[in-house]
Amino acid sequence: MGKQQSRDTRAGISHVKNLLPLMKSALPEDLLQLLELTGRIASEHSARAFIVGGVVRDILLGRESLDIDVVIEGDAMAVAEELAPHAVNKPVFNRAFATATIPLQDGFHIDVATARTETYDVPGALPKVSPATIEADLRRRDFTINCACASLAPQTFGEILDPHNALQDIEIGLINVLHDKSFVDDPTRIIRGIKYANRFKFVLDDTTLELAEDAICDGCFRTISPHRLTDELRILFVEEMPWGAIWDLAQLSILTSISPYLSLAHNALPILRRIEGIESKLHGAFPDDYRKWLVRLLLFMGNVPASELASTLDVFDLDRNEASIVEQFVTRGKDIASKLEGLDRAKDGELYELFSDILAEAGVVIVAMRRSKAGDRAFERYWSALSKVRLEIGGQEIKSMGLEEGPMIGKILGHLLMAKINGEIQGKDAELALARELVSRAKERLEEDRS
Numbered sequence: 188m189g190k191q192q193s194r195d196t197r198a199g200i201s202h203v204k205n206l207l208p209l210m211k212s213a214l215p216e217d218l219l220q221l222l223e224l225t226g227r228i229a230s231e232h233s234a235r236a237f238i239v240g241g242v243v244r245d246i247l248l249g250r251e252s253l254d255i256d257v258v259i260e261g262d263a264m265a266v267a268e269e270l271a272p273h274a275v276n277k278p279v280f281n282r283a284f285a286t287a288t289i290p291l292q293d294g295f296h297i298d299v300a301t302a303r304t305e306t307y308d309v310p311g312a313l314p315k316v317s318p319a320t321i322e323a324d325l326r327r328r329d330f331t332i333n334c335a336c337a338s339l340a341p342q343t344f345g346e347i348l349d350p351h352n353a354l355q356d357i358e359i360g361l362i363n364v365l366h367d368k369s370f371v372d373d374p375t376r377i378i379r380g381i382k383y384a385n386r387f388k389f390v391l392d393d394t395t396l397e398l399a400e401d402a403i404c405d406g407c408f409r410t411i412s413p414h415r416l417t418d419e420l421r422i423l424f425v426e427e428m429p430w431g432a433i434w435d436l437a438q439l440s441i442l443t444s445i446s447p448y449l450s451l452a453h454n455a456l457p458i459l460r461r462i463e464g465i466e467s468k469l470h471g472a473f474p475d476d477y478r479k480w481l482v483r484l485l486l487f488m489g490n491v492p493a494s495e496l497a498s499t500l501d502v503f504d505l506d507r508n509e510a511s512i513v514e515q516f517v518t519r520g521k522d523i524a525s526k527l528e529g530l531d532r533a534k535d536g537e538l539y540e541l542f543s544d545i546l547a548e549a550g551v552v553i554v555a556m557r558r559s560k561a562g563d564r565a566f567e568r569y570w571s572a573l574s575k576v577r578l579e580i581g582g583q584e585i586k587s588m589g590l591e592e593g594p595m596i597g598k599i600l601g602h603l604l605m606a607k608i609n610g611e612i613q614g615k616d617a618e619l620a621l622a623r624e625l626v627s628r629a630k631e632r633l634e635e636d637r638s
């Protein structure tokens with residue numbers, strides 16, 4: 188499907204009354220049929236079905252949307268049960284929340300949910316949920332652009348229901364909240380707003396922007412859980428062109444409102460460009476779980492002192508490896524950066540020792556920040572070649588030379604690897620020969636210690 192439409196080509200969106208013609212060109216035939224079936228099943232259960240939110244917005248904008256949100260005014264679980272046989276993989280039912288996900292061909296999936304209201308007891312907390320009408324369901328949503336829906340009922344298939352003038356805002360490219368307390372209820376919506384503004388090249392309406400600024404000033408981000416904040420940032424930072432989003436986060440002081448140390452690096456744009464350069468060159472060489480989003484977040488951590496590491500980690504919800512990346516960057520970044528210039532004359536073994544000791548994500552940012560040609564070359568050499576070097580022999584061979592299980596085996600393997608990386612040995616025979624020599628020296632030392 189096509190790229191983002193310009194303002195001119197969005198003209199007329201606000202006049203669309205029935206989505207069916209656009210659905211026909213946007214969705215595969217069998218998916219359209221499944222949506223028709225969904226509408227029929229809902230009717231049989233005296234319920235009403237709608238597609239809603241992002242999918243409606245994306246169909247109007249001519250963008251692909253794999254994620255088809257269906258809201259049922261009525262018994263969503265009963266409808267989902269009947270759709271389940273059409274899934275290509277096992278459907279996922281979450282009965283406590285009355286939602287189900289039906290995976291389909293080509294990455295599409297239908298998310299079925301019961302129309303509901305959400306009320307917030309405490310700002311920033313998770314909402315209390317109760318079944319409701321479609322109109323009430325639309326009122327709980329984040330932005331007008333996300334709250335148009337289209338009927339799936341047989342008699343009215345495709346008819347648009349747009350009580351909040353979503354289509355008009357989509358046409359002019361404006362992001363509006365539905366009510367003044369929206370960001371106080373859920374500050375993650377501010378990050379979502381930044382995401383949509385940058386993704387669609389839309390702007391935040393003046394009032395919405397002021398509400399966001401006021402909520403941030405009042406400390407709204409201190410009320411949300413590390414988990415929700417981190418989830419939203421994870422999504423934001425893997426958007427296609429994240430610079431605008433990074434800039435908006437900084438302009439709105441979102442992270443500095445949580446901790447004064449989380450400020451954007453002053454030359455973040457050229458650093459990000461260098462990061463992107465390194466990533467496009469080395470992406471095949473990096474580990475499969477390379478966390479692009481965290482690399483972007485590190486752009487906000489260049490001023491975190493080592494003494495604030497723990498408090499910084501508390502702001503986010505990171506797994507062990509992610510926390511290690513932050514720790515390496517914060518506590519060792521400057522030291523590693525200072526060594527980069529000298530690496531032109533270093534042996535491969537030295538490069539290996541430096542870069543194998545930090546995770547790729549921390550390395551990328553440290554190298555991109557330093558701007559050293561020698562550092563760039565060394566980092567590339569490590570990831571494209573040295574990190575892939577493996578010994579042909581293993582612990583088993585060392586043991587069979589008569590050494591007992593223990594840390595000495597690991598040490599010998601490390602020594603062998605370094606010799607291989609430095610080009611001192613090549614091939615299995617050479618590895619075995621050096622291993623024998625090292626084992627016999629180790630045994631001699633053990634003998635001496637014993638006597």
Ligand code: ATP
Binds near residue numbers: 239241242330
């Ligand atoms: P994307 O293309 O990024 O997936 P989307 O609009 O589909 O955009 P989702 O995060 O998949 O967004 O959420 C689906 C819908 O749920 C949104 O369109 C929005 O109406 C609603 N929604 C999601 N998060 C919130 C929130 N924090 N507050 C209110 N409504 C929300």
Ligand code: MG
Binds near residue numbers: 241254
């Ligand atoms: Mg979605």
